[in-house]
């Protein structure tokens with residue numbers, strides 16, 4: 001089965017081709033066009049601008065995605081025809097989602113192929129099933145990734161940390177999700193981005209804050225750890241952001257660009273986020289006796305968080321499996337949408353193209 005994944009929920013236009021042979025995945029293409037530069041001048045993603053940028057790119061990217069990287073006998077490139085179309089239908093920005101959804105509807109109509117509507121958050125979870133580089137493939141310098149993840153056992157605890165979401169989800173089996181905790185205000189990625197803005201760092205703030213944090217002292221400033229002792233699995237990050245703002249305002253203007261001061265704020269803020277996230281994740285994993293912990297979303301790209309989470313799991317949950325998510329699968333990409341699409345397609349969970357629609361507030365259920 002060859003699955004075309006389409007992702008346009010926010011500011012990344014992405015198309016992927018994922019091949020399944022008896023449950024073994026080969027990722028043939030994962031094209032990602034990031035609109036970061038376009039939105040940088042506005043200091044955030046502008047929905048109308050995002051939709052227009054998706055429109056401008058998607059046809060060209062489709063052309064590139066559908067040509068096989070393997071040349072056929074007569075040396076002409078072969079155009080591929082996917083068996084299934086998997087598209088992000090929500091949650092996300094309405095105008096942006098519509099570009100992917102309308103593309104999927106058109107292709108389904110023209111090709112007479114089935115469509116799967118994929119929840120974006122399910123995509124972030126299923127990024128964990130994507131093939132990771134096989135050493136042999138790396139050594140032969142092939143771009144194709146072909147390797148199987150067959151070590152993911154249920155029940156699994158999924159920690160989704162992105163620009164729009166901070167959620168803890170229990171999966172007892174494929175495609176079954178139970179939300180056990182979420183943020184009551186800002187998402188953690190949103191908080192990183194806002195802290196970046198407060199500190200006048202370039203856009204987007206998340207990776208910039210992480211970069212400065214690597215040079216700072218995480219114990220320099222005692223920022224609050226909101227809801228760390230709340231005995232539930234909910235989060236709150238807006239108070240932490242305000243604490244950073246008040247701290248920064250107290251610093252004399254002449255020192256506000258001092259690299260050491262910025263680095264210490266970033267490291268201390270990042271550590272506060274990590275402490276809350278890890279404490280809640282370990283407690284949830286213990287309570288629900290999970291066999292696996294999975295990570296997903298743009299903030300999962302934070303290497304310090306991945307490092308500390310790995311150590312905390314090793315120290316507290318010796319029997320629980322955790323494998324780091326490769327950085328290219330953390331942020332938005334269509335390969336993860338194709339992977340989730342595969343599991344729906346396996347169960348014939350298709351939607352007639354006429355009924356396919358964008359749902360900007362689609363909860364993971």
Ligand code: KG4
Nearest residue numbers: 162163164189206210297298299302331332
């Ligand atoms: O999953 P994603 O690409 O888009 C959403 O679905 O929201 O996540 C984007 C978020 C942004 O808030 C970005 O600043 C954050 O992930 N992010 C990071 C890092 N890299 C990206 N946050 C902290 N540390 C990072 N290294």
Ligand code: ZN
Nearest residue numbers: 162297331332
């Ligand atoms: Zn995302």
